[in-house]
Amino acid sequence: xxxxxxxxxxxxxxxxxxxxxxxxxxxxxxxxxxxxxxxxxxxxxxxxxxxxxxxxxxxxxxxxxxxxxxxxxxxxxxxxxxxxxxxxxxxxxxxxxxxxxxxxxxx
Numbered sequence: 001x002x003x004x005x006x007x008x009x010x011x012x013x014x015x016x017x018x019x020x021x022x023x024x025x026x027x028x029x030x031x032x033x034x035x036x037x038x039x040x041x042x043x044x045x046x047x048x049x050x051x052x053x054x055x056x057x058x059x060x061x062x063x064x065x066x067x068x069x070x071x072x073x074x075x076x077x078x079x080x081x082x083x084x085x086x087x088x089x090x091x092x093x094x095x096x097x098x099x100x101x102x103x104x105x106x107x
Contacts, residue, residue, distance in 0.1 A: 001026065010073075012072050
């Protein structure tokens with residue numbers, strides 16, 4: 001999986017198509033990512049007796065995972081969707097990720 005936590009991505013398919021966001025969490029085995037503000041679901045939370053005020057239950061909005069195939073990394077130069085390639089840097093001897101469109105290195 002080429003998308004990591006902290007990447008700026010664009011949703012390319014689904015109900016949130018065109019939305020930009022940052023990857024909050026990645027699940028490589030399931031090939032899923034959670035993006036802040038994307039695929040938001042409502043969760044009904046049960047009331048607990050531990051609170052002093054005895055508050056009732058509440059409805060919380062939670063970002064649900066989205067499949068990696070519906071997401072592309074945003075190019076650092078122009079912000080448009082791009083593919084990623086892995087390169088081996090000869091100078092440092094480390095692997096790096098590059099945007100295919102502009103050739104700029106990703107963090």
